Amino acid sequence: MxxxxxxxxxxxxxxxxxxxxxxxxxxxxxxxxxxxxxxxxxxxPYVIEGEIKxxxxxxxxxxxxxxxxxxxxxxxxxxxxxxxxxxxxxxxxxxxxxxxxxxxxxxxxxxxxPFVPPIEGKDLEGVFTVRTVEDGMKIDEYAKKSNSVVVAGAGAIGLEMAYAFKKRGLDVTVVEMAPQVLPRALDPDMAEKVKEYLEKEGIKIILNKPVEKIVGKDKVEGVVVDNKVIEADMVIMATGxxxxxxxxxxxxxxxxxxxxxxxxxxxxxxxxxxxxxxxxxxxxxxxxxxxxxxxxxxxxxxxxxxxxxxVGIKAEFNPVLNAMVSKIGDLEIGGVGLSALSANQNGIPIVIGRCKALTRARYYPGGKPIEIKMIFDKDKRVVGCQIVGGERVAERIDAMSIAIFKGVKADELANMEFCYAPPVSMVNEPLALAAEDALEKFD
CATH class of the missing domain: 3.50.50.60 (FAD/NAD(P)-binding domain)
Structure with a gap:
């Protein structure tokens, strides 16, 4: 066999x-x-950045x-x-x-x-996609002789690559045709927080505009966006x-x-x-x-x-929640289940719960801000969650994956038992606080 x-x-x-x-x-x-x-x-991206040797x-x-x-x-x-x-x-x-x-x-x-839009200049030297180790090695070498880069696409890989180049000292511009960064993972309000962080780090973000063409004789010299030329030595096509x-x-x-x-x-x-x-x-x-x-x-x-x-063992693949997490610099971003945007597109009535908190007891050193947006359906079941914060995002997204899969309701989540110790958490778990906020909005 x-x-x-x-x-x-x-x-x-x-x-x-x-x-x-x-x-x-x-x-x-x-x-x-x-x-x-x-x-x-x-x-x-983390090898390009230098976090991995x-x-x-x-x-x-x-x-x-x-x-x-x-x-x-x-x-x-x-x-x-x-x-x-x-x-x-x-x-x-x-x-x-x-x-x-x-x-x-x-x-x-x-x-x-990798999908590369059929634009003029896409085959010039200095245009890359990010899919294989070989892609990464070529990008790494080319970046050594480059001063500026345009990243086309503001999904997770695009933003992680953008930050990696910035850490290496390149001038970085991200161009995204959608009206927000991370359009598949986050709602616009949560995505705005990611955009603000990247801009604070010195990365230029252009939204609602596609890369129209890539210009240069034999190699990349720039890209055209909104009929204006942005100078660049290399282009990363993170376009899906x-x-x-x-x-x-x-x-x-x-x-x-x-x-x-x-x-x-x-x-x-x-x-x-x-x-x-x-x-x-x-x-x-x-x-x-x-x-x-x-x-x-x-x-x-x-x-x-x-x-x-x-091999003859019965097994089934469950429907997906598309849980995701990303770390860009000091910022962690996560999402699972429906966003408010996708719920509206699917005609699902929702109630939103929010919480802004710290990742540790407020008196314990090193606590970082964390913000949670939780989505509930009309029956009070949690159907989605997005988190942006300084740490401890991944494990909360995992917890919310289980909650959505098991049909946990807002009142159950608000009253659920969570662990606590000052160096790693608050006495009031932010997930429970977001659920409490949603409960107050139900009729």
Whole structure:
């Protein structure tokens, strides 16, 4: 029996390792276009910034490690060019040659491809996307001979990269076509606090405007925004990711609204083909609508579910809450579930609870401000939460993920027991205070 996995990201390698955990005899072959495997793309901005010393530090395992420790074969720098789902064969290219491989199970973990708008100058030297370790290494080298950078896109990666460049002494401008930063994660009022912090750090933010074109003869010299030229030596295109679904189409898998359609077992419309990661659609826990969940945490959970079903263990993937967290300088930002904006777009009546507090007892040194926005539906169930603060954001977002998943109501949250010690918390937990604030607003 052989399982072929296309892609060596979090979803693909988790699938491979989980299959091996439960099945010692299955032949497992991973085919990837990458040279490096088992690395964290989310860590790239922190290497650029200098918080992590080198790119080698974010590569956890080598292909040789997988072969020696888990008997998993990884074929690097190879591209799967065709899938014949009727004959259970894949065709891949490596070093200019084509090879054919049979499979009993196929897992598509093809991820996403950076989306670069079709603008003039996008192919100039000095224009980069941020997806792989190789991308990071090239950006790192180019930054050494640059004085200014424009980051197109104000999502988490874009803002993390912007801060990293600022810490390295570059002049930084962020250009975002949406009217706010972090448009997928935060409401405008919470996003404004992030914008204010970045501007205080010396980063210029331009909203509601796209990058119209990139100018330069052979390499980047600037970008045009609102008919004005902003000088720049390099441009980072952090303009989003599109699911890589070409192989799924060739295999004949059903494609949904945006990406590969899978069931709760991570099974595609073809029974022995599974798909995981950024290339698949998921269901939103609150709205029950189809959505995307381009997070490593999602890919890992999907990989475990797919692997268990392949080896005959029943497992299901739950609808998502899209919990996210980011650290930009001294600021932590988190969000989970619905924002007020998305609730309104889905026609869900809401009540909002807010709290401004400190992360430690007010008399204990080092306490940092934290602000919470909590979203409740008409039945008082918590359906979303956003937090911006100096510390302790991630664990609160995790707590709110559990609360939303379990249908916790405002009065339950307000009266819930929380731990307390002056160095790490307030005697009144800010999450409970935000719930109390919401309770006062219900009829």
């Amino acid at each position: 052989r399982t072929v996995i296309v892609g060596s990201g979090a979803g693909g390698l988790t699938t491979a390792s989980t299959i091996r955990k439960y099945d010692k005899d299955m032949e497992i072959v991973v085919i990837t276009m990458d040279r490096h495997v088992a690395y964290s793309p989310c860590a790239i 080198s790119f080698e530090d974010i590569i956890m395992h080598t292909p040789e490690d997988y072969k020696k420790e888990r008997n998993i074969d990884i074929i690097t720098k190879a591209k799967v060019v065709d899938v014949n789902s009727k004959e259970n064969k894949v065709v891949y290219e490596k070093d200019g040659e084509k090879f054919e491989l049979d499979y009993n199970y196929l897992v598509l973990a093809t991820g996403g491809t 990711v599109r699911p890589n679904i070409e192989l799924a189409k060739k295999a004949g898998c059903e494609i949904g609204k945006w990406a590969i359609k899978v069931d709760e077992k991570m099974q595609t419309s073809i029974p022995n083909i599974y798909a995981v990661g950024d290339c698949v659609e998921v269901v939103d826990f609150v709205t029950k609508q189809v959505t995307m969940s381009p997070f490593g945490t999602t890919a890992v959970r999907q990989g475990k579910v797919a692997a268990k079903n392949i």
